[in-house]
Amino acid sequence: MTATREEVLSTLKDLTDPISGSDIVSAGMVRALTVDGGTVRFVLEIDPSRAGALEPVRAEAEARVKALAGVDTVSVVMTAHSAPTPPPDLKAGARPKPAGPEKVPGVDRIIAIASGKGGVGKSTVSANLATALAAEGRRVGLLDADVYGPSQPRMLGVSGRPASPDGKTILPLRNHGVTLMSLGLLTQEDEAVVWRGPMLMGALQQMLFQVQWGALDVLIVDLPPGTGDVQMTLAQKTHLDGAIIVSTPQDVALLDARKGIDMFNKLDVPIYGLIENMSTHICSNCGHEEHIFGHGGVAAEAEKLGVPLLAEVPLHLDIRMAADGGAPIVVSAPNSPQAQVFRDIARKLVAEGVA
DSSP states (O other), X not given: XXXXXXXXXXXXXXXXXXXXXXXXXXXXXXXXXXXXXXXXXXXXXXXXXXXXXXXXXXXXXXXXXXXXXXXXXXXXXXXXOOOOOOOOOOSTTOOOOOOOOBOOTTEEEEEEEEOSXXXXXXXXXXXXXXXXXXXXXXXXXXXXXXXXXXXXXXXXXXXXXXXXXXSSOXXXXXXXXXXXXXXXXXXXXXXXXXXXXHHHHHHHHHHHHSBOOOSEEEEEEEOOSSSSHHHHHHHHHBOOOEEEEEEOSSHHHHHHHHHHHHHHHHTTOOEEEEEEOSOOEEOXXXXXXXXXXXXXXXXXXXXXXXXXXXXXXXXXXXXXXXXXXXXXXXXXXXXXXXXXXXXXXXXXXXXXXXO
16 A cells, blocks of 8 residues: 555644744645655755755655655655846846856756747757767766656656655666656656746756766756746856757747747857758658748748758658657667768767867
8 A cells, every 4th residue: 555645745744844833834845746656755945044954854754754654765855946036127138147157067068959939849859969969979968957848758768766865966867878867757747747937946956956967078958948937047057058949940930939049149148050840841652852831941040140050850750759769760760861960960069069
């Protein structure tokens, strides 16, 4: 018999926040609670100045939950609200001012893979680029920061839960030569992440700074679409070396891609180049080539910005099937024309010294 979520919460209600005097559940400190068989995980969200004082509470919470019948493993991690920031300056031309970006220990370079809108294949590009760089001999990590739709565990064929030997550091998983960390490894595949901004920012900072990445030449960050909290946190809290923008050719996608480019420009993050995904489709029966979403829009935008067009990636069934099967096309069919597109991108980035 396994413990239930209600039993865990009832046990945690016996623990008191020494400052407010309320139990830690009523005080809103217990977040992201998951009960998966005999494994229980949750976060204690705290004021960073109280981390030392609340360590005994964290340890006691872990001990009490572990004592429940049916519980084998407990992971309790403390995270902190981000410090309050002043309201944005809405004057024309005002730029957000990063507050001391930090280097991630052991990581030489960080490259963000971004898009203005969803559905353009950004995660597929991220997985294939990471494995292509690994094939070029680079030490590669992949951070799945698309917290609302974490798909990298499926695409890289990674399952299981990251271990946390001390309740503070997280050991990432690895496959196809890529070290991976994703919120999808900490939640059920069909479980929604219902978090507001502070929780998102705290989770991202944990996945950056509390994961034992080891020595990496490059960390690829698969961002969610848009220009929200995750993108801002990454650019302001870490030393982000550059970004690659993925878009499909049609005008609707390009409109949103331009907003993403503008955001990185305002944050002083270099744009390494643009990738036109789903650029062309070749019929597998007759060989006819057609540009379903139009053609040339991303190339024209890259020329306008003065940045490289890194590749035109075809719309091909094999790329989709490889990703769904847990082995990106670069791994499952390394000599195919589709894989060579991603290998060429990787070689360009290595040759330019940015990856």
